[in-house]
Amino acid sequence: xxxxxxxxxxxxxxxxxxxxxxxxxxxxxxxxxxxxxxxxxxxxxxxxxxxxxxxxxxxxxxxxxxxxxxxxxxxxxxxxxxxxxxxxxxxx
Numbered sequence: 001x002x003x004x005x006x007x008x009x010x011x012x013x014x015x016x017x018x019x020x021x022x023x024x025x026x027x028x029x030x031x032x033x034x035x036x037x038x039x040x041x042x043x044x045x046x047x048x049x050x051x052x053x054x055x056x057x058x059x060x061x062x063x064x065x066x067x068x069x070x071x072x073x074x075x076x077x078x079x080x081x082x083x084x085x086x087x088x089x090x091x092x
Contacts, residue, residue, distance in 0.1 A: 003084060004025070004077065004080040004081050004084050005024045005025070005077060005081075006077075006081070007074055007077035007078045007081050009024070010024050010025060010073050010074060010076075010077035011070065011073070011074045011077070013073075014069060014070040014073040014074065015070055018034055018035050018038045018065075018066045018069050018070075019031035019032060019034045019035040019038075019069060020073075021069065021070065021072075021073025021074065021077070022034060022069065022072070022073050022076075024073070024077070025073060025076045025077055025080065027076070030072075031069075034065060034066075034068075034069040034072075037062075037065045038062045038065045038066050038069070039062065040062075041061030041062050041064070041065055042059040042061055042062020042063070042065075043062075044061055045057075045058055045059060045060055045061035045062065046058045046059055
């Protein structure tokens with residue numbers, strides 16, 4: 001079994017680029033799905049928000065999905081890393 005990436009590295013990359021944490025976790029289709037929904041919901045809230053709403057409020061749908069993608073990537077990386085450590089430390 002190949003060593004999984006460090007969960008902190010996955011977290012840092014996921015914060016910077018939506019969907020890339022999933023790609024590091026070897027789940028590229030899942031990453032593309034997250035990117036699609038970040039763009040879709042960001043565009044939707046941008047078009048439907050009132051004019052007086054701040055920019056963050058206007059793209060809040062996309063930011064919410066991005067936050068879920070960060071959480072998902074980090075959680076998956078931590079689980080995979082813990083399983084790998086357990087297998088490495090198991091008596092043979």
